[in-house]
Amino acid sequence: MPLDQRIIPVNIEDEMKSAYIDYSMSVIVSRALPDVRDGLKPVQRRVMYGMSDLGVTYNKAHKKSARIVGEVLGKYHPHGDTSVYDTMVRMAQDWSLRYPLIDPQGNFGNIDGDGPAAMRYTEARMRKIADELMADLEKDTVNFTNNFDDTLTEPSVMPTRFPNLLVNGATGIAVGMATNMMPHNLGEVIDGVIATIDDPEITIDELMKYILAPDFPTGGIIYGMSGIRDGFRTGRGRVVLRGKVEIETTKTGKEQIIITEVPYQVNISSLEEKIADLVNEKRIDGISAISNESNRMGIRVVLDVKRDAIAKVVLSQLYKYSPLQSSYGINNVALVDGRPYTLNIKDMIEEFIKFRLEVVVRRTKFDLRKAEERAHILEGLLIALDHLDQVIALIRASRTVDEAREGLMSNFGLSEIQAKAILDMRLQRLTGLERDKVRNEYNEIKKLIDYLNSILNSEELRRSIIKDELAEIKANFGDARRTVIEAADGEINMEDMIKEEEVVITISHLGYIKRTPVSEFRQQSRGGRGSRGSKTRDEDFIEHMFVTNTHHYLLLFTSAGRCYWLKGYEIPEAAKTATGRAIQNILAIPKEDKVKAFIVIESLVDREFVDNHYIMFCTQQGVIKKTPVEAFSRPRAGGINAITINEGDQLLEAWLTGGNHEVFLASRRGYAVRFNEAGVRSMGRSAAGVRGMTLAEDGKDAVVGMVCIAPDDKESTLLVVSEKGNGKRSEVEEYRLTKRGGKGVKTIQITDKTGMLVAIKSVKDDDDLMITNRSGIIIRMAIGGLRVMGRATQGVRVIRLDDDDDIADVTVVKHIAEVEGEEVDGTEIADITETTESTETEVVE
Numbered sequence: 133m134p135l136d137q138r139i140i141p142v143n144i145e146d147e148m149k150s151a152y153i154d155y156s157m158s159v160i161v162s163r164a165l166p167d168v169r170d171g172l173k174p175v176q177r178r179v180m181y182g183m184s185d186l187g188v189t190y191n192k193a194h195k196k197s198a199r200i201v202g203e204v205l206g207k208y209h210p211h212g213d214t215s216v217y218d219t220m221v222r223m224a225q226d227w228s229l230r231y232p233l234i235d236p237q238g239n240f241g242n243i244d245g246d247g248p249a250a251m252r253y254t255e256a257r258m259r260k261i262a263d264e265l266m267a268d269l270e271k272d273t274v275n276f277t278n279n280f281d282d283t284l285t286e287p288s289v290m291p292t293r294f295p296n297l298l299v300n301g302a303t304g305i306a307v308g309m310a311t312n313m314m315p316h317n318l319g320e321v322i323d324g325v326i327a328t329i330d331d332p333e334i335t336i337d338e339l340m341k342y343i344l345a346p347d348f349p350t351g352g353i354i355y356g357m358s359g360i361r362d363g364f365r366t367g368r369g370r371v372v373l374r375g376k377v378e379i380e381t382t383k384t385g386k387e388q389i390i391i392t393e394v395p396y397q398v399n400i401s402s403l404e405e406k407i408a409d410l411v412n413e414k415r416i417d418g419i420s421a422i423s424n425e426s427n428r429m430g431i432r433v434v435l436d437v438k439r440d441a442i443a444k445v446v447l448s449q450l451y452k453y454s455p456l457q458s459s460y461g462i463n464n465v466a467l468v469d470g471r472p473y474t475l476n477i478k479d480m481i482e483e484f485i486k487f488r489l490e491v492v493v494r495r496t497k498f499d500l501r502k503a504e505e506r507a508h509i510l511e512g513l514l515i516a517l518d519h520l521d522q523v524i525a526l527i528r529a530s531r532t533v534d535e536a537r538e539g540l541m542s543n544f545g546l547s548e549i550q551a552k553a554i555l556d557m558r559l560q561r562l563t564g565l566e567r568d569k570v571r572n573e574y575n576e577i578k579k580l581i582d583y584l585n586s587i588l589n590s591e592e593l594r595r596s597i598i599k600d601e602l603a604e605i606k607a608n609f610g611d612a613r614r615t616v617i618e619a620a621d622g623e624i625n626m627e628d629m630i631k632e633e634e635v636v637i638t639i640s641h642l643g644y645i646k647r648t649p650v651s652e653f654r655q656q657s658r659g660g661r662g663s664r665g666s667k668t669r670d671e672d673f674i675e676h677m678f679v680t681n682t683h684h685y686l687l688l689f690t691s692a693g694r695c696y697w698l699k700g701y702e703i704p705e706a707a708k709t710a711t712g713r714a715i716q717n718i719l720a721i722p723k724e725d726k727v728k729a730f731i732v733i734e735s736l737v738d739r740e741f742v743d744n745h746y747i748m749f750c751t752q753q754g755v756i757k758k759t760p761v762e763a764f765s766r767p768r769a770g771g772i773n774a775i776t777i778n779e780g781d782q783l784l785e786a787w788l789t790g791g792n793h794e795v796f797l798a799s800r801r802g803y804a805v806r807f808n809e810a811g812v813r814s815m816g817r818s819a820a821g822v823r824g825m826t827l828a829e830d831g832k833d834a835v836v837g838m839v840c841i842a843p844d845d846k847e848s849t850l851l852v853v854s855e856k857g858n859g860k861r862s863e864v865e866e867y868r869l870t871k872r873g874g875k876g877v878k879t880i881q882i883t884d885k886t887g888m889l890v891a892i893k894s895v896k897d898d899d900d901l902m903i904t905n906r907s908g909i910i911i912r913m914a915i916g917g918l919r920v921m922g923r924a925t926q927g928v929r930v931i932r933l934d935d936d937d938d939i940a941d942v943t944v945v946k947h948i949a950e951v952e953g954e955e956v957d958g959t960e961i962a963d964i965t966e967t968t969e970s971t972e973t974e975v976v977e
Contacts, residue, residue, distance in 0.1 A: 171297030356620030512550025757821030860927030
């Protein structure tokens with residue numbers, strides 16, 4: 133072929149792009165980043181597998197490092213002996229890895245910064261914990277891939293029994309990304325994994341009760357937790373680590389600063405040099421001498437403090453200017469299914485659990501296959517032993533082995549494997565004792581097969597096995613935390629800085645939310661026009677208004693049946709006349725969804741409370757549902773499903789109950805039904821609920837509200853308000869107790885003058901009432917100003933409305949201290965006119 137036909141012209145720009153992408157992906161996947169499952173990079177995995185090939189386990193003699201490097205280099209990692217030996221050295225250094233995987237012998241360097249001896253002088257073997265990293269590798273628990281020349285296979289991942297990625301951490305620089313993962317305490321990590329297995333919906337804040345913070349092999353002091361919390365929650369953060377020091381006074385009265393632990397990856401020699409440079413540059417004036425008294429017993433660097441200097445001041449300067457205080461960026465990037473991801477701490481734990489479940493399944497299938505193969509052979513032996521004379525006679529009469537095998541298979545229905553096992557059986561197995569051993573072995577194998585099948589059929593059992601294995605590893609290898617945690621100066625929980633006070637939370641029809649101090653709302657007399665409450669946008673109005681505490685949890689339920697969490701102080705503060713902020717800018721609520729109900733809970737970590745209380749839901753079409761509070765005790769940023777809403781329906785109300793409340797539902801047509809909460813069984817979050825009230829079939833009726841009253845509540849009365857401003861209170865006993873699903877009894881006389889019913893509320897004499905109309909006008913009045921009436925009356929006028937206005941929301945405000953003052957914005961207080969109408973007569977007071 134001519135030369136010009138063997139040359140393919142290509143665009144150099146395209147070729148460089150393609151080549152660089154291939155190179156970068158090779159670095160990312162095959163060199164720099166660890167796998168989330170076993171926490172190892174390819175070269176580390178190959179070193180461990182090469183040592184396993186050589187049989188250099190913890191209970192065998194050490195082998196020359198050069199022999200190990202040659203094994204790995206020749207079979208699995210052809211990238212130079214330096215990269216392999218450096219990897220092996222780091223995996224053996226107890227100041228580099230929190231739990232080293234290799235047991236060194238010889239000079240493998242030191243924390244002073246001295247390098248290791250040449251590989252021909254040193255020896256190594258695996259540590260005992262490395263056995264747990266490679267446990268069950270021979271049982272087809274992981275996939276194997278071809279090596280570089282396709283002559284051998286190597287594991288694509290190790291079937292580790294403990295989360296090595298979290299325990300030992302990892303560092304690496306790829307192309308366009310890097311990873312820097314901190315080491316953690318084995319016992320703490322295992323406790324966190326077990327807690328996640330027990331409660332898959334555990335939050336990161338709850339995980340931090342088990343995994344306190346990184347735990348470095350060189351000890352030290354973690355200074356401040358804010359960056360660590362960020363790292364745990366997002367995968368990116370910052371750790372500030374200080375060396376551990378003691379201040380001692382000599383016999384002559386001079387003070388000394390004794391450094392006994394240094395920050396992670398800080399070698400003592402460079403620390404000494406840096407301190408000496410700072411002293412020479414006069415940036416630190418109080419040090420007269422530096423001496424390194426470190427030995428095999430530990431680190432001891434002595435700094436003599438001048439007589440006219442203060443040791444604590446000098447120490448502060450050391451923390452500020454020298455590597456005695458160092459910061460580490462947390463960047464949790466690891467490979468998940470071959471692709472790099474930034475992971476938070478729960479992501480890493482969940483990936484490990486998922487991997488372990490897969491390993492247990494594959495191991496169990498392998499053991500089951502071997503057990504069934506052995507049981508098959510034992511069944512054949514038992515058949516032969518039961519027909520011993522005929523088998524012996526057949527074998528003796530056979531001229532060849534093949535003839536004997538065929539005879540056994542045809543005469544006794546044996547498989548070829550069983551027949552071969554019988555022919556291979558030694559004569560000693562024919563004794564009575566040996567025959568009993570075969571039967572006993574068969575019975576044990578059958579029990580094992582049943583157990584292995586039960587593992588495959590039960591994920592709960594598999595999770596229990598993983599927990600047991602983790603507990604065993606913790607018992608064998610767990611140790612005390614080395615790194616101390618210390619709060620940084622001025623590091624205060626943000627919540628501690630928020631004043632506890634009662635605030636009014638306002639949510640508008642278009643989804644704007646704000647909090648306002650209660651003192652901005654003044655009390656007015658019944659019948660007034662009220663004061664301007666919020667400057668809303670056109671076609672917007674205040675839909676919800678309620679009082680809570682800045683430190684309490686607010687559970688928000690949307691019309692689509694989803695639940696979101698907010699602390700009171702997380703809601704933006706604004707003046708009473710301000711619009712507020714769109715909820716979608718605070719929570720991940722879809723634009724087409726809107727908040728319809730809310731519940732205020734003081735604490736979600738009080739187990740006794742969340743396990744014994746419920747949330748009762750009601751929809752516009754009269755469907756109700758009861759779900760334990762425990763199902764909503766783990767806040768999630770994206771919200772969760774609280775109730776399944778049927779097509780054409782929407783969530784209307786949510787109430788906190790104790791399991792034995794009485795439930796009242798009211799409809800637009802002015803009817804109400806009363807039934808006991810015990811008649812509604814508890815359901816999970818995904819359930820849709822049951823029928824609570826039967827509505828008129830014309831399609832125009834709907835439930836307007838739900839009230840839940842405790843059985844020991846003798847003070848509450850029921851308040852109903854119509855859309856044209858009429859309202860009244862009635863005794864609870866006015867409504868007869870029935871079963872759920874009924875049409876109910878009349879709760880207010882509905883006329884054209886009153887308009888349809890818009891609200892039903894539970895109130896007491898010392899409560900206040902806030903009524904909001906669609907034009908944004910708010911009036912606040914005392915409930916005591918409304919007298920108790922019969923349930924079938926029209927009630928009295930509670931707010932004067934313009935002809936084109938309607939009531940939008942009715943809110944009950946529990947009794948709080950009032951701030952007296954004149955009307956806001958100069959709004960005129962109208963004369964009070966009260967009208968009571970019954971079914972028979974009209975009385976004007």
